[in-house]
Amino acid sequence: MDTNALLRQLPSVDEALKYAPLQKLSEIHGHRIVADAIRDSLEATRLAVLEETLPFIEINAIFADMEIRVDEVVKAGLRPVINATGVVLHTNLGRSPLAERAVQRVHDVIANYNTLEYDLRLGGRGQRTKHLETILQKLTGAEAAIAVNNNAAAVLLILQTLCQDKEVIVSRGELIEIGGAFRIPDVMTASGATLKEVGTTNKTHLSDYANGINENTGAIMKVHTSNYRIVGYTEAVEIDELRQLATQHRLPLFHNLGSGTFVDLAAFGVHDEPTVKQAVMSGADLVSFSGDKLLGGAQAGIIVGKREYIDQLKKAPLMRALRLDKMTIAALEETLTLYLDEKSAWSEIPILAMLAMPTEKIKERSERFVAKLREANIEASVEATKAVMGGGSTPTKVFDSYGIAIAATKRMSPSQLADALRRLDRAVIGRIENDTYYLDLRTVKETEEALIIAGLLELLGDEEDA
Numbered sequence: 001m002d003t004n005a006l007l008r009q010l011p012s013v014d015e016a017l018k019y020a021p022l023q024k025l026s027e028i029h030g031h032r033i034v035a036d037a038i039r040d041s042l043e044a045t046r047l048a049v050l051e052e053t054l055p056f057i058e059i060n061a062i063f064a065d066m067e068i069r070v071d072e073v074v075k076a077g078l079r080p081v082i083n084a085t086g087v088v089l090h091t092n093l094g095r096s097p098l099a100e101r102a103v104q105r106v107h108d109v110i111a112n113y114n115t116l117e118y119d120l121r122l123g124g125r126g127q128r129t130k131h132l133e134t135i136l137q138k139l140t141g142a143e144a145a146i147a148v149n150n151n152a153a154a155v156l157l158i159l160q161t162l163c164q165d166k167e168v169i170v171s172r173g174e175l176i177e178i179g180g181a182f183r184i185p186d187v188m189t190a191s192g193a194t195l196k197e198v199g200t201t202n203k204t205h206l207s208d209y210a211n212g213i214n215e216n217t218g219a220i221m222k223v224h225t226s227n228y229r230i231v232g233y234t235e236a237v238e239i240d241e242l243r244q245l246a247t248q249h250r251l252p253l254f255h256n257l258g259s260g261t262f263v264d265l266a267a268f269g270v271h272d273e274p275t276v277k278q279a280v281m282s283g284a285d286l287v288s289f290s291g292d293k294l295l296g297g298a299q300a301g302i303i304v305g306k307r308e309y310i311d312q313l314k315k316a317p318l319m320r321a322l323r324l325d326k327m328t329i330a331a332l333e334e335t336l337t338l339y340l341d342e343k344s345a346w347s348e349i350p351i352l353a354m355l356a357m358p359t360e361k362i363k364e365r366s367e368r369f370v371a372k373l374r375e376a377n378i379e380a381s382v383e384a385t386k387a388v389m390g391g392g393s394t395p396t397k398v399f400d401s402y403g404i405a406i407a408a409t410k411r412m413s414p415s416q417l418a419d420a421l422r423r424l425d426r427a428v429i430g431r432i433e434n435d436t437y438y439l440d441l442r443t444v445k446e447t448e449e450a451l452i453i454a455g456l457l458e459l460l461g462d463e464e465d466a
């Protein structure tokens with residue numbers, strides 16, 4: 001058949017829009033998205049015809065291609081997924097999910113006018129920074145507090161405001177890079193402060209800090225080595241020892257705590273994450289940490305400490321560029337409120353509830369899950385696995401856990417299964433190890449289990465009949 005005859009067989013955009021499944025999609029996602037997908041699909045087919053790579057027109061295949069294109073566009077946006085990796089703080093999957101109460105609070109605040117910068121008692125202008133400060137004072141014992149876009153911004157704000165054109169002393173063992181190109185030396189450069197490295201990679205003594213001080217020193221900074229550990233022949237100087245040196249030389253002392261937690265994690269074998277309150281009590285003038293790591297709130301960088309320094313940060317020009325949005329303030333305020341009663345924190349903040357979930361309970365859930373798969377002749381088993389915290393926290397800590405192992409089948413390899421599960425309406429993200437696909441229920445809500453099972457049944461169910 002000649003090219004023109006083939007092209008004439010293609011439907012018009014309007015004709016395609018009348019095809020029932022595409023019409024349905026148009027009702028759900030709007031005319032524009034579907035019409036654009038139809039046009040893109042027709043264009044691709046026309047090209048294939050003109051290049052003579054498509055010898056005949058199959059109208060159903062063209063409609064199917066249009067549907068796939070709509071699906072791809074719709075799914076390209078920011079959307080929820082099911083985290084079945086077992087990694088509690090998964091940076092690529094949005095770090096910590098919010099507590100239900102925090103979600104509700106965000107909704108209430110942003111769907112209405114609110115007191116973002118309004119003082120109800122005075123009936124006039126209020127301070128945006130006031131909202132989180134009171135509760136942070138209560139929780140940490142610090143004199144003052146402020147929050148910005150993230151912990152990287154917090155460090156930048158501190159260094160630029162308090163140490164521009166001055167030297168900041170940091171141990172060589174703490175010159176870290178956090179994922180996404182946050183590197184201490186680079187942030188230092190961007191801030192206009194000069195990095196003064198002291199000590200060695202594995203050992204830094206108090207005398208190294210002391211010898212590093214000169215008339216141009218602006219501060220001493222300690223950095224939590226969040227995502228790696230130096231082990232073996234090592235020595236680091238803790239904040240309480242640095243405190244004396246800083247006081248003696250009248251220097252501010254900063255502690256970038258990294259993750260920052262408000263609860264003691266020792267019961268879970270995590271011994272190198274002091275609480276924010278402990279960090280403040282150790283004597284740092286400013287302590288900074290993230291809002292969406294172990295705290296379990298929204299993306300933010302929180303700074304607590306001495307009023308004289310926090311006041312300077314509040315007035316800094318950079319503060320206007322780094323300040324928090326009302327959604328984040330609402331989410332953090334409600335999350336922090338949960339910490340006023342530690343029991344509420346453990347039960348209502350998702351990441352804490354996941355950490356505290358007994359391994360036995362995960363095993364039981366996994367066994368029930370596997371039983372349902374077996375009813376549909378899907379081969380799966382429960383295996384002991386190791387879980388990690390993730391998100392740049394406690395890198396060496398490994399937790400015992402259980403995973404659901406789904407071996408390769410005739411129909412699907414583990415990587416094909418992973419692809420197919422990612423394409424479900426509610427994408428499921430698991431992990432592949434030793435040619436086996438694993439689902440870890442520690443990070444899966446019980447209400448999400450049915451969705452995963454339905455997806456697996458659709459993809460692998462009753463294989464013998466296939």
Ligand SMILES: *Cc1c(COP(=O)(O)O)cnc(C)c1O
Nearest residue numbers: 150151152224226258259290392
């Ligand atoms: C995670 C982390 C950061 C970056 O924090 P964000 O909130 O992601 O910007 C900086 N420093 C340390 C030590 C960290 O652990």
